[in-house]
Amino acid sequence: DGGITQSPKYLFRKEGQNVTLSCEQNLNHDAMYWYRQDPGQGLRLIYYSQIVNDFQKGDIAEGYSVSREKKESFPLTVTSAQKNPTAFYLCATATGGPYEQYFGPGTRLTVT
Amino acid sequence: AQSVAQPEDQVNVAEGNPLTVKCTYSVSGNPYLFWYVQYPNRGLQFLLKYITGDNLVKGSYGFEAEFNKSQTSFHLKKPSALVSDSALYFCAVRDINSGYALNFGKGTSLLVTP
Numbered sequence: 001d002g003g004i005t006q007s008p009k010y011l012f013r014k015e016g017q018n019v020t021l022s023c024e025q026n027l028n029h030d031a032m033y034w035y036r037q038d039p040g041q042g043l044r045l046i047y048y049s050q051i052v053n054d055f056q057k058g059d060i061a062e063g064y065s066v067s068r069e070k071k072e073s074f075p076l077t078v079t080s081a082q083k084n085p086t087a088f089y090l091c092a093t094a095t096g097g098p099y100e101q102y103f104g105p106g107t108r109l110t111v112t
Numbered sequence: 113a114q115s116v117a118q119p120e121d122q123v124n125v126a127e128g129n130p131l132t133v134k135c136t137y138s139v140s141g142n143p144y145l146f147w148y149v150q151y152p153n154r155g156l157q158f159l160l161k162y163i164t165g166d167n168l169v170k171g172s173y174g175f176e177a178e179f180n181k182s183q184t185s186f187h188l189k190k191p192s193a194l195v196s197d198s199a200l201y202f203c204a205v206r207d208i209n210s211g212y213a214l215n216f217g218k219g220t221s222l223l224v225t226p
Binding site for chain 2: 059
């Protein structure tokens with residue numbers, strides 16, 4: 001997990017509230033990714049960014065938004081439009097190209 | 113589309129025995145394949161990758177994987193399992209159409225018993 005921080009580790013919110021998950025990296029990697037993990041479903045891609053000020057939707061972007069104003073930071077906002085936001089959220093970075101990604105420790109979001 | 117499949121939800125093995133966690137892939141073009149491990153409530157840790165070259169890839173913690181093009185498989189192996197190897201294992205393939213994001217299998221839970 002070194003070099004990538006996600007905060008907080010656990011997050012609780014009421015239904016209808018927007019919430020922002022933090023992802024910061026000091027690896028100087030260009031690419032950053034957000035995945036959602038649900039039991040028995042593996043990880044699914046929410047958004048990705050290959051360069052500052054640019055990002056693209058992944059497979060399950062509905063109800064989420066991101067920004068990439070700095071190379072080091074890629075925050076994810078879970079909006080009230082996300083139907084089932086309770087999940088484990090993982091941020092990852094990569095140097096670019098077909099090489100391995102490095103993952104942060106994750107944030108477990110619970111919405112009630 | 114680039115995808116991988118992990119046919120086993122759980123694998124049980126006794127400590128000291130060899131272990132295999134299975135993965136098959138479906139890709140167009142050259143596959144970029146990865147194995148990751150996840151311990152409870154933690155992020156994923158990279159174990160090994162296949163990009164090109166030797167079909168037997170060696171990785172972290174004594175793990176290795178065999179790339180088999182004819183069987184479109186990339187099985188994870190270890191000659192002698194440890195109790196501490198008990199974790200969730202993910203196979204993944206790099207998707208060039210999504211900024212080289214990873215497409216994951218559903219994961220295989222490995223339980224090593226003493």
